[in-house]
Amino acid sequence: MEFPVASSPHLSGQNNVQRVMAQVMLALVPGIAALWWYFGWGVIVNLGLTSLTAVVCEWLVMRLRGRDPRPVITDLSGLLTAWLLAVALPPLLPWWQTVIGTAFAIIIAKQLFGGLGYNPFNPAMAGYALLLVSFPADMTRWLEPSVLGGHAVSLNEAWQAIFSGIPPHPQGWDAVTGATPLDHLRTELSRDHMISEIQRDPLWGNLGGKGWEWISSWYLLGGLFLLWRGVIGWRIPVSMLGSLLAVAGIFWLIDPEIHPSPVFHLFSGATLLGAFFIATDPVTASTTPRGQLIYGALIGVLVYVIRTWGGYPDAVAFSVLLMNMAAPTIDHYTQPRVFGAREDADGR
Amino acid sequence: MTEVNYHRITLDGLWHNNQALVALLGLCPLMAVTNSTINGLTLGLATTAVLLMSNLSVSTIRHWVRAEIRLPVFVLLIASFVTATELVMNAWFHELYKILGIFVPLIVTNCTIIGRAEAFASRNPVPAAVTDALAMGLGFTAVLTLLGALRELIGQGTLLSGAHLLFGEAARAWEFSAGNDFQGLLLAILPPGAFIGLGLLIALKNVIDKGLGARARKAEPSHCQTAPVVPSRS
Structure with missing residues (x-):
């Protein structure tokens, strides 16, 4: 055209x-x-x-x-x-x-x-x-x-x-x-094993599962490249990873033997792929600045919730789809103020 | 009152105003039970039976029921017919009754039935009301059965499984199966499959309508040019 x-x-x-x-x-x-x-x-x-x-x-x-x-x-x-x-x-x-x-x-x-x-x-x-x-x-x-x-x-x-x-x-x-690390952890936890026991398995690396942690790290590198090039904004990845780390951190501090560390959550499954490549899709994500923070944060919370108490080992796909559904509503309530317009001008 | 156009009533019920594809009524049973051909067919027939009885009785008593209390009366009538249908199914199709579960009593909430009672049967003579009930009911049944067949075929690779529950032991042989190594698309059986399937059926109907319209215009080109008829105010 x-x-x-x-x-x-x-x-x-x-x-x-x-x-x-x-x-x-x-x-x-x-x-x-x-x-x-x-x-x-x-x-x-x-x-x-x-x-x-x-x-x-x-x-x-x-x-x-x-x-x-x-x-x-x-x-x-x-x-x-x-x-x-x-x-x-x-x-x-x-x-x-x-x-x-x-x-x-x-x-x-x-x-x-x-x-x-x-x-x-x-x-x-x-x-x-x-x-x-x-x-x-x-x-x-x-x-x-x-x-x-x-x-x-x-x-x-x-x-x-x-x-x-x-x-x-x-x-x-x-x-x-x-088994993937997330899968393995889930099965073993359901058998009442402690995390310190589970991590003796040769499957475990320093951050997440062996191999898996490196794949995630390379996604992280790709994501940083996208941030540097300005292709994606910082709000969605930062808020998504931040909220996942925060929620996982709280539970980990409560009892590190039944809740895996936040770092494990970060480097397992599709967390980093999701944060940089999937949640940031400009079409389906929230578009307002505040809305993007809320959108990303809720994805992070959902990832933790579904991984921990849901029916599937990984949760990035479902969390992103659920928040896609919520994105128009988030956008509606987070419209930025037009420069020069008063907040109460139209009674809101 | 003008002459009743049975041809038009039938076509409306089966196609132009199909309760499932055009009016989008009764979606709750439509989504919930169409995971197999026989389930869809059974619920469709049960709904048709209730619709037939309710249209018949509503049309019969239409001159004696005051407008102010007509809706409660319709609801009472429909509820009685649904209860009767439920008891009949429990007695003669017990297995199917157990499979369909809550969706048989829930026919009472199907908007199609109260909708046809209010919009058609309470304003038309008995023969027209009965024709309307049959056409609407069979149109609804056809969609339920088709959707059930599609979802059953894609989801588990069979057709007419459980036909013996509705048609007797001889129907056991009707079942078509794609073989044991057929790995079905489980999603088709699950609720999203119903939404996607119904959406595709509606799209198909729209495509067919468009084709029919184009053909009709081609056949009678002069009709398109005539001035629109001004509706009379009588």
């Missing part, structure tokens, strides 16, 4: 959708590389699968709506959704589940609401939630990170596992899969 320049200012902006999306994707690369390092080639196959499905789905919907699919595909928003979904999925998920999740994210969660800018829910997390609710067994089958002496999955093995369901190890799935 061309906008004829009619009046000042005549400086052209440096930002557009494509550029923003490309920078977010670039920031995601270290995290993807870490995932690939610890979990093998399944991550890359998933990435290709979600990207391909997303592009095909966007093309399909745009054709159905009788519009030109090129600008929608090249703005990279669908591809970013695909990448975010791919890093959230277990590395050897059967291919058809990956395709269903991506198609749901693009067609139902994004395009049926009107496309980029109109979707009330984060498409990647909607697709993830659909898969987690529909296929709980496959969606919680994570591989053991290779630092634990796990089996490094080659490209060929990943291909076979994803497309034919053949386990990458002759002794079957149990030989290569392991």
